[in-house]
Amino acid sequence: MHALPHLAFIDWLALGMFFAAWGGYAWFSEHSPRGAHGLNSTTQRYRMQWAYRLLERDVRVTDSTLIGNLVTSVSFYANTTIYIIAGLIAALGAADQLLGLAADLPFAAPGNRELLEIKLMLVLGSFVFAYFKFTWALRQFNLLSILVGAAPQGLAGTPEIDRFARRLAAANSLAGDDFNRGIRAYYFGLAAAVWLLNPLLCALASLAILIVLYRRDYRSPALLALREEND
Numbered sequence: 001m002h003a004l005p006h007l008a009f010i011d012w013l014a015l016g017m018f019f020a021a022w023g024g025y026a027w028f029s030e031h032s033p034r035g036a037h038g039l040n041s042t043t044q045r046y047r048m049q050w051a052y053r054l055l056e057r058d059v060r061v062t063d064s065t066l067i068g069n070l071v072t073s074v075s076f077y078a079n080t081t082i083y084i085i086a087g088l089i090a091a092l093g094a095a096d097q098l099l100g101l102a103a104d105l106p107f108a109a110p111g112n113r114e115l116l117e118i119k120l121m122l123v124l125g126s127f128v129f130a131y132f133k134f135t136w137a138l139r140q141f142n143l144l145s146i147l148v149g150a151a152p153q154g155l156a157g158t159p160e161i162d163r164f165a166r167r168l169a170a171a172n173s174l175a176g177d178d179f180n181r182g183i184r185a186y187y188f189g190l191a192a193a194v195w196l197l198n199p200l201l202c203a204l205a206s207l208a209i210l211i212v213l214y215r216r217d218y219r220s221p222a223l224l225a226l227r228e229e230n231d
Helices: 008-030 038-057 062-092 095-103 113-150 159-194 200-220 221-227
Strands: none
Touching: 008 113, 008 159, 038 095, 038 159, 038 200, 038 221, 062 159, 095 159, 095 200, 113 159, 200 221
16 A cells, blocks of 8 residues: 555556446446347357257267367466466566666656556456456356256257256356456456556557457457347
């Protein structure tokens, strides 16, 4: 807390833009009615279809392979995040040297060790958040694999099959949502890293990332391709 007086008005403005962009987009995409028509909700329909197809099959090698691919992807991000966190902790220990290096970079704003530590802690916090989301998504995908092993076989329309299909799709969606939150933390972690150079650039980077996320979730060719059959 003793370092907070070192924050100038432009730094507080950058922090406000950063958290408003991150938190605002998370609420919009996950809780608002207008945000319920994006890539995540559209993917949910295919997860439900996958659940029904899985329950129709006697041999589920394909489904196990697909879940294995999902687990591998999440594991890659979780492992990578550990290295990033370790590097940021090391950077905190070498703040004096990093301060001298940053001063020579273009657009670098003047600062001191306390301010630099606050900036590094914001980047570190972003990636720690991502790590928790990736590891929880990984555990939920493992739970999904257990559900696949316990799944009955049957056709849609049977009460037992319908209930289990919803259970499979829900577990898949919960894991996918946490994976998406981890990816979102990566994006905003980059914006936090820009604060090391200049607070105004951090605010602009937060706004740019907000636009990129919105375009990919609501205006991308991938979304149009997934909606093509449903519209």
